[in-house]
Amino acid sequence: MSTIIPTRQPVFFVSHGGGPWPWMPDHLETIYANLAQSLATLLPSLPQKPKAILMVSAHWEEREFTVQATPEPGMIYDYGGFPEHTYHIHYRSAGCPELAQRVSELLTQADIPVQQTTTRGYDHGMFSPMQVINPAADIPVVQLSLKKGLDPAAHIQMGQALAPLRDENVLIIGSGLSYHNLRMFNAYAAEPSKAFDQWLYSTVVEHQGTARNQLLTQWEQAPAARIAHPREEHLLPLMVSVGAAQQETGVRTYHETGFVGGLWVSNFAFGELKQA
Template sequence: MTTIHYRQPVFFVSHGGGPWPWMPDYLNTVYANLAQSLGDLLDSVLVRPKAILMISAHWETPEFTVQTALQPDMIYDYGGFPAHTYQVRYESSGSPELAERVVALLEQANIAVATDAQRGYDHGMFSPMQVINPAADIPVVQLSLKKGLDPQQHIAMGRALAQLRDENVLIVASGLSYHNLRMFNAHAAEPSRAFDQWLFETVVEQQGSERNERLNQWELAPAARIAHPREEHLLPLMVAVGAAEGEQATRNYHEAKFMGGLSVSNFAFGELKATS
């Protein structure tokens, strides 16, 4: 029998606001296009992954830290939402085996790494995963960002984890391409459009060292600090780029009038199913 090798792709996705998948008025209106894109994600890969490694904007630690619990609890890291959204569950298991592999790969790359057996799933994980895989039958492990939010360190971390893709692990980086909560309306139309265009030119039209360098200097992009007053929601993209360093990216989700006027995008790296 001939074995066909397949390297899992890498995704950078928007996780949306709070627990939106459990709020039908949001799910079917303002989030309808994002939900369609996330719902198509697993259908776009050629081989169903055995596990998912999720890098969420909502977890920062002094060193890169991997979640090791077999059955992580839920962290309701949002406020002002309906009472029922503080009871939602995403019941996937964790994977101590994958956590151990992440530690080994980072240590081999001389990147300091810690483990956390108590850390639960935050909404940067469970909100998109509720739409990506509502059956929750694929183990998911979260990996933190590193405080300081240095782009090069996160690109290097992604690079060290790229081998997981050859081991049937899907890497999903969860953030937002625009994250200025004080300017989340039509007033942000032009700055978000300018930054989103720069992001497309950087991520899709470049690759390798040139893409890395542009992302390392992301603060020089048009409207950069309007789009990201603090960059924790952009940094998961750096991990995705590091894990797919020499590969072409595609923009697999884009809206120009999200939330009344925002330009936002998601990206995929690597081989996907051909679409008709």
């Protein structure tokens, strides 16, 4: 009798873009065209369709790590200055209380305090990339918060604790942005974003395990670090993804050197991807 070997899902870090851009054709087909093309290839690159997705978004912070446990999450329109129709959009994936409970179990086993909520909805760090990744919305999605204080080591540790989910056909996605300085979101940021992006690529792709973790916990020493991230909430989802990847080599799945007029930005994946 043959033994069925479980398929391990890879892990991703993706840039989620600004606000509700997938619902704005003038953005989707211009400044976000390359990002959209990359995100659209994510599901086809998987070894199999996941039973659920765990999403860590830059736009949710709590005193303790908190997991979304409602079966039908609502929408949080956490942006301003966009067209009226973007405050009525819906990404209609189901939640998954069973996954929320499994996340709680894994974190508790690792002595990491965790809370559950049944009231919080999806923020745009989840629904904007997911609208492109899986417009059918037929895979349950659960969000997991960052922890206030934004300690890199704590988020890497959390990712390590969540790694068993990958063998349970759960896809883990960290959703942030590799460069996030809204006061320098223009061509003036070309050089500092380039410097930080090159450091990030070297760190994530050319190192693994403890060495990579150590570099990421010391990310503030990177070139132009605090220009790229005056506040690091958009970088922390990468820490979770790296933690869940352990010794696996990172690959860059998206790279743009002229994003929004001159920014260098990157997305990464860890684990086995299906060849196109």
